[in-house]
Amino acid sequence: MTTVKTLLGLPGLRLRPLAGADLLDRPVTRIYVTELPDPGRYLSAGELVLSGLLWWRRPGDAEPFVAALARAGAAALAASGADSGGIPAEVVEACERHRIPLLEVPTDLSFSVITEQVVLALAAASESARKRLQAAADAPVETLLESASAELGLPCWVLSGLGRVVAGAAPLPVPAPDVVRRYAAKESGSLTVVPVEGRHAVPWLIAVGGPLSTAQAELAEELSGLVGVTRARMADPEPDLPGEARVVALRTEGSDESRDVLRELLPDGLLLKSTGDTSFAATTSSPSPAELSTVEPLVRASRILCGVSDPAPREEARDVAGYALAVAARRTGRVVVVPAGEVDAHELLLAGAPDGLRAALRRRVLGPLLEYDAEQHTDLVHTVRVFLECSGSPTRAAKALHVHVNTLRYRIGRAGELLGADLTEFTDQLDVYLALRAGDQAG
Structure with a gap:
């Protein structure tokens, strides 16, 4: 992992810290050159911001610039005072106030040289990180995550597609099911989510605690492959179940x-x-x-x-x-x-009954009633069902159907005649109710 302190040690750059000496362990993910007074919309977390301070024209200009860096999570500001007579004191003060490390760039040093050396350092660090991660390829998932978190400078978790945390060194900042649902819906969130390689029906996902640079994304992809191999090697448990x-x-x-x-x-x-x-x-x-x-x-x-x-x-x-x-x-x-x-x-x-048997049972028991309803445009089948679901109580069934109890008794009597059954007898009630339920498509 490349940090601000790493850049201070690069030969030939001669960078000198002016503010934030206690913040030099911050990881650097990329370099960004700007002279905009407010570059916030173009910044990403972890960037080293390189500037010639052309945006500083009068007192008060430092505050919005440095505040934008702080909001974006910039790693540090490397500034040259070649065109401003040195680094203005208010820039130093703003960096101290917003906790942004400030590195002074020698006035005789070209920005192209700085950019080249920083890019090479990031590439070398990325390759080294990849090799260190590969060295842990045979380790458990928890160990892989610890190694990846150290290299990325961000916490990592492995989640199951069911919404469970498989592994992670720290508490997940958002519910795991929410992370999975956002991933499935292709919605962005506070975490970067990378699918674990493999052919399992239920995928595993790697969640990283923040946005990733190109180099970090490549390392996350490497982690994805290693976790996928580890998952494929996992043996099925042999549970000891009771009788x-x-x-x-x-x-x-x-x-x-x-x-x-x-x-x-x-x-x-x-x-x-x-x-x-x-x-x-x-x-x-x-x-x-x-x-x-x-x-x-x-x-x-x-x-x-x-x-x-x-x-x-x-x-x-x-x-x-x-x-x-x-x-x-x-x-x-x-x-x-x-x-x-x-x-x-x-x-x-x-x-457990086949569909054909259910249909046959319904026709055999309810056939005459179904035919009568079809010919007379009545609904005695519904009346009988409500009556039986009211435990054969005429009063309760009449109330449920919004009819007089005598009307209900007449309809039940007529239905019994058509069915050749006594709907006040338990065994007949059971046969008819099973036939009614046999026609249901939903339980």
């Missing part, structure tokens, strides 16, 4: 990414089965709908569906997770997570 564990069934509609997504989602999970778009894993943890929503824009799948069993013997849990996944498939949304414990028993049972 009764939760099973998660995950489907990536329209893609074969389910295995990768499930393994990233459940790092402690044991993969049980994978058939491309659908995978099953046993685990002691619960999948996070928020994490799946975070990663969804980054995968090819049109939807991510997930069914989750309660802890149970493995084969039983896998069957239940599969039924919960079938319930999820009948619901709307790009990400749908259905815990089996939150689904009614009849819904789980129907979820």
Whole structure:
């Protein structure tokens, strides 16, 4: 890493510090020459600003110039007093006030010489940094990040596409899911984000705590490759699960990414089965709908569906997770997570029935009622459903339908005649309600 102090040691430049002697460890990322009175819009953090002070014409001109450097995060100001009779005292004072290191350039030194030597120093430092980073290629991700942070002069983190922090030496200044969402939406933010190289369905991202110069960006790309290699070498865990564990069934509609997504989602999970778009894993943890929503824009799948069993013997849990996944498939949304414990028993049972069987059940039980409604332009099917969902209470159903209770009783009686069923009897109610739910496209 090239610092302001590094530049003071370059042979032939003879730079002399006039202010900010305690700030010479600041990293320098590039050099920028300007004579604008307010160069703020053109500056970037970490730049060495080189100026002949042609903008200084009268007292008071130093404040806006130096303030602009401070706002932009400039590393230092290297100034020549060849055309101003030396460095004005107010420039020195402004640099002290805004904590900008001020380096005096000898009046006989060409700016082209300074630019050439600084550029060469930055290039040499970049190559050295790359070699030092490569020397840590076999180290864990945490060690790679420590080395990269030292070379870049900025904190670094590795994030999972699920919105988790994989590694990082310092607390992330913004929530990880927000960083991932901004990256997916191609929005800029306070962090620079670089994707980790690799072919995993769920990408990892490198977040760097600030804007990068060209040399820093190249180093971040090098880090991306090294972290990608490290990730590829990671062995799958061998979890020691109890006899009764939760099973998660995950489907990536329209893609074969389910295995990768499930393994990233459940790092402690044991993969049980994978058939491309659908995978099953046993685990002691619960999948996070928020994490799946975070990663969804980054995968090819049109939807991510997930069914989750309660802890149970493995084969039983896998069957239940599969039924919960079938319930999820009948619901709307790009990400749908259905815990089996939150689904009614009849819904789980129907979820396991093929579509043809569901349609046949609906026609066999409700056929006469459906035909009557179609011919008479009535809606007795809806009346029956509301009645059953009100636990067979005529009073509650009449109130829900905004009709008189006697009207409700007449309609239920007529529906019972058409169906050949007694809608006040539990077993008949159960058959009819299952047939009604069999026609649902959404749970």
